Amino acid sequence: MKKINPLMKFAVMTFLGMLAAMTTYSQQNRADIPEKYTWNLTDIFPSDEAWREAVTELSGKLDQIEQFKGTLTTSAKNLLKALQFNTELSKEASKIYLYAGMSSDLDTRNMKYSGMKQELQQLFSAFGAKAAFIEPEILTADWATIENFMQEEPGLEIYRMNLANMFRTKAHTLSETEERIMALSGLVSGVSQSVYSSFSNAExxxxxxxxxxxxxxxxxxxxxxxxxxxxxxxxxxxxxxxxxxxxxxxxxxxxxxxxxxxxxxxxxxxxxxxxxxxxxxxxxxxxxxxxxxxxxxxxxxxxxxxxxxxxxxxxxxxxxxxxxxxxxxxxxxxVDLKYSYEEATRLVLESLQPLGDEYVSTVEKAINERWIDVYPAPGKRSGAYSNGAHYDGHPFILLNYTELYDDVSTLTHELGHTMQSYFSNKTQPYPTADYVTFVAEVASTFNEVLLFNHIIEQVKDDDVKLxxxxxxxxxxxxxxxxxxxxxxxxxxxxxxxxxxxxxxxxxxxxxxxxxxxxxxxxxxxxxxxxxxxxxxxxxxxxxxYNFYVYQYSTSFTASISLAEKVMSGDQQALKNYMDFLSAGGSDYPIELLKKAGVDMTSSEPFEKTIAAMNKVMDEIEHILNKKEKK
CATH class of the missing domain: 1.10.1370.20 (Oligoendopeptidase f, C-terminal domain)
Incomplete structure (x- = not known):
C-alpha cells in the first residue's frame, strides 16, 4: 500500500502483476457502456462542485492543527483531542482524494482530474509540514506516560497500536524541523512515478x-x-x-x-x-x-x-x-475459455460459498450496486485495483474486463481486497481500519484458490481440465x-x-x-x-511502489495454506480467517497471519505451495500420458 503523505490514510490499492487485456471493449466509448457496469461516484460526492466545497472546507481546518502544538504530552485529554482532530481530517482527506483519483483513472487523458490530484498533493504536503511536530512531540514523553494516559482516558485506546509503533520506530523519527522537511519533500519525491504513469498510459x-x-x-x-x-x-x-x-x-x-x-x-x-x-x-x-x-x-x-x-x-x-x-x-x-461478466459473477459467487452468507451477500451488493467499474474504455487506467479508502462508505473496484478466464480470476482477486476493506472498516475504528499490503494480498489470492478449486471440481472434459x-x-x-x-x-x-x-x-x-x-x-x-x-x-x-511486489509472493503462499484449511470444512479455521479479514491494522502483519493460522517466518507456507504446485503438475502429466496412449 502506498501512502501519498502523512495525512492520507489509504486502504489497499493493488495493481495486478498482469495488466488487464482488452478485446473489442477497448473500442467502446465510456458513454456507450451500460450504467450498471460503471462506478457510481455519487456515493462519494454528488458532483464535482460538492467535491470542491469539501476541499474548501477541509482547507479551512488544516491550519487548526497548530493549536495543539506544545500540548500533546501535558494531559491525556489534550492528546486525545489532537489525535481525534487528526483522525477526522485524515478521513475526509482520504474521501476527497479518492474521488479525484478515481475520476482521473476513468480517463487519464482528462487533465481536469489530474489537476485536482496535484492540487490535493500540494495541500496535503503543506499540511504534513504543519503537522510535523506531532510525532516528535509525543516522543518527548516516555512510554509509561502514554500508558498512564490511556488508562486515564479510555478514548485513547483505539490509538494504542499506532502509538506503540511510534515508540518502536522512535530511532527513525526526526526532529520537528526535519520532519517538516520530510513532509515537504512529498512535493517532489513522487514526480518520477507521476511522469511514468502519464507517459506510459497516455503518451x-x-x-x-x-x-x-x-x-x-x-x-x-x-x-x-x-x-x-x-x-x-x-x-x-x-x-x-x-x-x-x-x-x-x-x-x-x-x-x-x-x-x-x-x-x-x-x-x-x-x-x-x-x-x-x-x-x-x-x-x-x-x-x-x-x-x-x-x-x-x-x-x-x-x-x-x-x-x-x-x-x-x-x-x-x-x-x-x-x-x-x-x-x-x-x-x-x-478450448475457448471465455466468460461473460454475468457468467463470471455467478462462478465467483458460487466459489465463495465456503466463506458464509454475510461474505457472499456483501459481494452481491458490490456487483449489483455499482462498486465495480467493469469494462475498458479509451483513456481508462489499465490494470485492476480495489480501493477501500472511503471508510464511511464502501470500497470500489476498477477492472478492465475482457471475458478471459484471467479476468474472472482478477474479479475474485479484487473482491478479496474489497471484502477485507469492507469488514475492517465495519469492525475497526478508523485508526486501525487500514492494513498493509503484506496481509492485503492474502485476502485476494485466497479467493483465487477458492475459484480454481470450485471450477476444477465441475470440469469433466480432459481438454478443458488441462x-x-x-x-x-x-x-x-x-x-x-x-x-x-x-x-x-x-x-x-x-x-x-x-x-x-x-x-x-x-x-x-x-x-x-x-x-x-x-x-x-x-x-x-x-x-x-x-x-x-x-x-x-x-x-x-x-x-x-517501494518494495511492493514481494508481497504478492508471500501472500500467495499464505493463502494456499489458509484456503486448504477452510475448504476442508474446519469451522475454527473459517472463524480465524474471518477474524483476520476484520482485523485491519490492529496488530503487526506477521502476528495477524499467525492468528489466522500461518507463520510467515517459517518455511512451511512456501513448502506447502511448492507441494501444491507439484500436485497440479502431477495431474496434468497424468492426463497427458493418458491422452497419448489413446
Whole structure:
C-alpha cells in the first residue's frame, strides 16, 4: 500500500502483476457502456462542485492543527483531542482524494482530474509540514506516560497500536524541523512515478504492425496484453517485437524515471537513518528483512519446479523451442475459455460459498450496486485495483474486463481486497481500519484458490481440465515466481544505487536480463529469452511502489495454506480467517497471519505451495500420458 503523505490514510490499492487485456471493449466509448457496469461516484460526492466545497472546507481546518502544538504530552485529554482532530481530517482527506483519483483513472487523458490530484498533493504536503511536530512531540514523553494516559482516558485506546509503533520506530523519527522537511519533500519525491504513469498510459507512441491476417494494429499495452495470449505464434512474434523495441526507443527516459524513484527511496531511508531502502520499507510494519531474503532464496532453490512447469508448457504446445513469447498463449487447442461478466459473477459467487452468507451477500451488493467499474474504455487506467479508502462508505473496484478466464480470476482477486476493506472498516475504528499490503494480498489470492478449486471440481472434459489446470499453474508462475523475479530485480537495483553505482536504462536492462534468463533457464535451453525482453522492467508500474511486489509472493503462499484449511470444512479455521479479514491494522502483519493460522517466518507456507504446485503438475502429466496412449 502506498501512502501519498502523512495525512492520507489509504486502504489497499493493488495493481495486478498482469495488466488487464482488452478485446473489442477497448473500442467502446465510456458513454456507450451500460450504467450498471460503471462506478457510481455519487456515493462519494454528488458532483464535482460538492467535491470542491469539501476541499474548501477541509482547507479551512488544516491550519487548526497548530493549536495543539506544545500540548500533546501535558494531559491525556489534550492528546486525545489532537489525535481525534487528526483522525477526522485524515478521513475526509482520504474521501476527497479518492474521488479525484478515481475520476482521473476513468480517463487519464482528462487533465481536469489530474489537476485536482496535484492540487490535493500540494495541500496535503503543506499540511504534513504543519503537522510535523506531532510525532516528535509525543516522543518527548516516555512510554509509561502514554500508558498512564490511556488508562486515564479510555478514548485513547483505539490509538494504542499506532502509538506503540511510534515508540518502536522512535530511532527513525526526526526532529520537528526535519520532519517538516520530510513532509515537504512529498512535493517532489513522487514526480518520477507521476511522469511514468502519464507517459506510459497516455503518451507513449504506439507502433503500427500488420498481423498475419493482414489486419493493421497499433500496439499499446492493451493490444500487447491481448495478443500475447493469441493462439497464432507468428502474430505473437510480430507484436512482441514491435512492443518491446518501441520501449527500447525510450530506454533512456524510462531509466531516468526509475532511477529517480530509486533515489527518492534512498533519500527517505538515509534521512531516517535506516541501513537500506529495504529496511526502510519493511521495518515500519515490523516485517523482518529475512522474510524478503528467504523468499528470493527459496524461489531460486526451487527453480527446478518452475522448469518442470515450463517443460510441461513446451510439451503441450508442441514446439521445438519454448520462447518467452509463448508463456501467455493457450496450450490446449479448441478450448475457448471465455466468460461473460454475468457468467463470471455467478462462478465467483458460487466459489465463495465456503466463506458464509454475510461474505457472499456483501459481494452481491458490490456487483449489483455499482462498486465495480467493469469494462475498458479509451483513456481508462489499465490494470485492476480495489480501493477501500472511503471508510464511511464502501470500497470500489476498477477492472478492465475482457471475458478471459484471467479476468474472472482478477474479479475474485479484487473482491478479496474489497471484502477485507469492507469488514475492517465495519469492525475497526478508523485508526486501525487500514492494513498493509503484506496481509492485503492474502485476502485476494485466497479467493483465487477458492475459484480454481470450485471450477476444477465441475470440469469433466480432459481438454478443458488441462486448460484450467494450466491456467492455475500460470498463477504459480505469475504470482510466486514472476513476482519474486521482480522482487529480486528491485532489491538489486536499490543495492547497486546504495553502493554508488550509476543506473541507466542500459544498466537496468542488463540487470533484468541476467535475472530473467536465470529464472527461465535460458542457458539450459528451458525457455528462450529474446534480447528485447530486457526492456520488460520498463513496463512494470510496481517498481514505483517501494518494495511492493514481494508481497504478492508471500501472500500467495499464505493463502494456499489458509484456503486448504477452510475448504476442508474446519469451522475454527473459517472463524480465524474471518477474524483476520476484520482485523485491519490492529496488530503487526506477521502476528495477524499467525492468528489466522500461518507463520510467515517459517518455511512451511512456501513448502506447502511448492507441494501444491507439484500436485497440479502431477495431474496434468497424468492426463497427458493418458491422452497419448489413446
Amino acid at each position: 507513449l507512441p504506439k507502433p503500427e504492425v500488420t498481423l498475419s491476417s493482414g489486419e493493421t494494429l497499433s500496439v499499446g499495452s492493451a493490444e500487447y496484453n491481448r495478443y500475447r495470449a493469441a493462439a497464432n505464434r507468428a502474430d505473437r512474434e510480430i507484436v512482441f517485437d514491435a512492443f518491446w523495441n518501441n520501449y527500447a526507443r525510450f530506454r533512456g527516459s524510462f531509466g531516468e524515471m526509475l532511477y529517480g524513484n530509486v533515489k527518492a527511496d534512498m533519500f527517505r531511508a538515509r534521512a531516517r537513518h535506516y541501513e537500506s531502502s529495504l529496511q526502510a520499507s519493511l521495518y515500519p510494519n515490523n516485517i523482518p528483512a529475512e522474510v524478503y531474503h528467504s523468499l528470493v532464496d527459496n524461489v531460486n532453490k526451487n527453480l527446478p519446479a518452475f522448469y518442470r512447469y515450463l517443460n510441461i508448457k513446451k510439451r503441450m504446445m508442441g514446439v521445438d523451442t519454448l520462447k518467452y513469447l509463448d508463456l501467455y498463449a493457450p496450450v490446449v487447442k479448441d 486448460s484450467i489446470l494450466m491456467n492455475w499453474l500460470d498463477r504459480f508462475k505469475g504470482t510466486l515466481f514472476r513476482q519474486t523475479q521482480f522482487a529480486e530485480f528491485e532489491l538489486k537495483i536499490h543495492e547497486e544505487a546504495e553502493q554508488g553505482k550509476p543506473l541507466t536504462g542500459d544498466t537496468f536492462s542488463e540487470i533484468y536480463a541476467d535475472i530473467v534468463k536465470r529464472y527461465y533457464g535460458h542457458e539450459q535451453g528451458i525457455c528462450h529469452i529474446d534480447d528485447y525482453i530486457n526492456m520488460e522492467w520498463a513496463f512494470i508500474p510496481h517498481f514505483y
